[in-house]
Amino acid sequence: MRPALRRYLRSLDHVGVIVALGFFILSLTPSLLPRAWPVQGLVSGFTVAAGYGVGVAVAWIARRIGVPQPSELARLRAWFVITGLAVVTVPGILWLSSGWQREIRHAVGIHSDSRSLYLGVFVIAAALAGALVGLVRLLRDLSGWLARRLHRFLPALVARIVAVCVVATLAIGIANGVVYDGLIALANSTFSVSDNGNYQGVEQPDSPERSGGPDSLVPWGTLGREGRAFVAGGPAATEIAQFTGRPAAVPIRVFAGLDSAATLADEAHLVLAELRRTGAFDRAVLAVATSTGTGWIDPALADPLEYMFGGNTAIASLQYSFLPSWISFLVDAGKARQAGRLLFNTVYDYWRQLLPEHRPRLVVFGESLGSYGAAAAFSGPDDLAARTSGALFVGTPNSTQSWRELTDQRKRGSAERLPVYGDGQTVRFAAGAKDLREPDGSLSSPTVVYLQHASDPIIWWSTSLLWHKPDWLGEPRGPDVIGAMHWYPIVTFWQVTSDLIASTAVPAGHGHNYGPEAITAWQAILHPPGWTDADTAALAQR
Structure with missing residues (x-):
């Protein structure tokens, strides 16, 4: 092991490492959709880095309120305990996680990968987390260097505050002005060029x-x-x-x-x-x-x-x-x-x-x-009903104001993943064709239909997942969301965020891949003259 790497590892905060290990374990718990092991490695890497940051912040606060620093012997013992925990828990959670991934893949009808590939998750996660923590530590060192220079002219506390503000502003400015704006400009120019082309077979x-x-x-x-x-x-x-x-x-x-x-x-x-x-x-x-x-x-x-x-x-x-x-x-x-x-x-x-x-x-x-x-x-369902003959909204993002209001105002006892609004005659939420039928089997006649799958991360992604457990994870799950999925602060947000990447890479009827159910939805909204359920079935098959 190279001296620089040894110094880096020895300088890590043991509280941060303990919390990071906990976050790594939680990051491997199941989410909405299956994900490839490289993607899981990236998700776990970001989560571990966030966990380390939380642990370091807790340790810093503890020192500021007077909690005594552990002795060198206590720190050494802590590292032995952490190493022992990692040796036991990391292989175990990787094995469990690969099993959960198999269960999720079965729920959405996808073939499972070899469980041995999941060993790569740890490698990617450790490398990414190490790089992110190293970057933050570099910024911290830069702030300390600047504070020492400023201390020649300013009181120590003021120098530290100014140094932190300068480095933070510089880092954010680079991230926003150079990286963010640069990437957006690059994306615009790149996709505007591709916008000039045609798909194969498309003719005027x-x-x-x-x-x-x-x-x-x-x-x-x-x-x-x-x-x-x-x-x-x-x-x-x-x-x-x-x-x-x-x-x-x-x-x-x-x-x-x-x-x-x-x-x-x-x-x-x-x-x-x-x-x-x-x-x-x-x-x-x-x-x-x-x-x-x-x-x-x-x-x-x-x-x-x-x-x-x-x-x-x-x-x-x-x-x-x-x-x-x-x-x-x-x-x-x-x-x-x-x-x-x-x-x-x-x-x-x-x-x-x-x-x-x-x-x-x-x-x-x-x-x-x-x-x-x-x-x-539209201002709401009444406005929509007054000005149109109907609407079909599919895979609606969680931040859509009208969707959020309708979901929050759902009938008591109905699930967030499939809410009942009013009597269900104006607005109908459906995960599939059967949800558009009345108890007697007849087709409903709503003005507005929202099609949404229980496993669609586009619908359930929200920044509130960082700190708030959503109702859809406290209620009976949809048929393609496994029972082993639970909510954890910060972690679940990153998991569902990563699900966005593969939201359409699943068979129709799951995730953000909507298929023949739209035919029944249009049939329910418009009841086309002469159109029958047999026609719907035939068109779905076609």
Whole structure:
């Protein structure tokens, strides 16, 4: 062992190491979704570093209030005890954790990895935690050096305070100004370049019913990668007719990209102009969709509408960011809300001027960040019911105000993971198709449906997990959340945060991967004429 490493280890605070060991053990307890062992190693590494910091802070406070310092012999004995505990507990918790991961994988229908791979978790966690603690200690040493220099001109206490403030400001400034802003700028430039490309098989539409096609007011090249995929995708009229056995219209799809107009407000008015150009207000259903950041619209939400109404539909959306949804949510969430409000209100202001008998049924939908943005157009469920024929919100983030209010106001005795609001006729929460049915088996008729899985970290992630046990972990679990998952301060927050990375890397019906249940949701909201449960089953199979 090199002298520098030996000195580093000897200088560690034994209280910090004990707390760090406890945090390491807790970090390996189960969470919502399975995770690969390298990811678990990173999660554990951050958690161990946080635990060490907590232990050091406790020891510092103890010294300040007069608790005597342990003798050198006591410290040596403490290190022997810590080493013994680590030798016993680390292999044991790694073995248990690999078993919990197998149980979670079984719950979501994923094949299990070899348990021996979990040995790599300790290696990654130790390396990362050591690096993070070393960085903080480096900043501490820098602060001490600066304080000694300032002490020539200032009292000792003032010098220390000034030194800490200067170093902290410098560190935060570098993190925010250089690292954070630099990464965001890099992400914007990188994803804006990729936004110019196309997915394989995506071609410019030759139908006037599509933005970017003949006579469109929106140039094909300005739609963005996801926008082009949206307007070029979906079922063709022939596919719909083949499925339903009846003649079908060409579904209208309207979209505006970030490069299509100068501002979001201009994009919204361009979408309205496209809707008018394509005759969208003469269709049976007009859907206003808020996309995720880059403009992505989930086909599982859009396509069923077109099948259910024989193509006699129009779907409108726009792009408000170059960044993927998870980055956009962290740094650009305000744009999602702005886009949701602008697009819906622009379309609604024109729609409401039409005679009731000559205007389409108006609906809204969104998934993930799109749900967060779409909900921003309404003050609550009554407003939504008054201005639309229905809404479908899928995988709604925990910070969505309307979702949070409805969940907090749920019927006494109903679970947070599947709340009952009022009589369930206006708003319905569902994890699957069966939750949209009445006790007698008939299909319900809610105005608003929230689809949410018990194992979806997008829904349950919240900074309050740092210090507050959520109701969904104190209630009976969902079928794909194992009973061994418990809440621990700080630790559970990091675990659920890490679950975000793999939120869609699970089979449909789990995590943030929503599939055929959206078909039943649309059927319940709109009850399309002539559409049957058999049609829903057939479309789900298709």
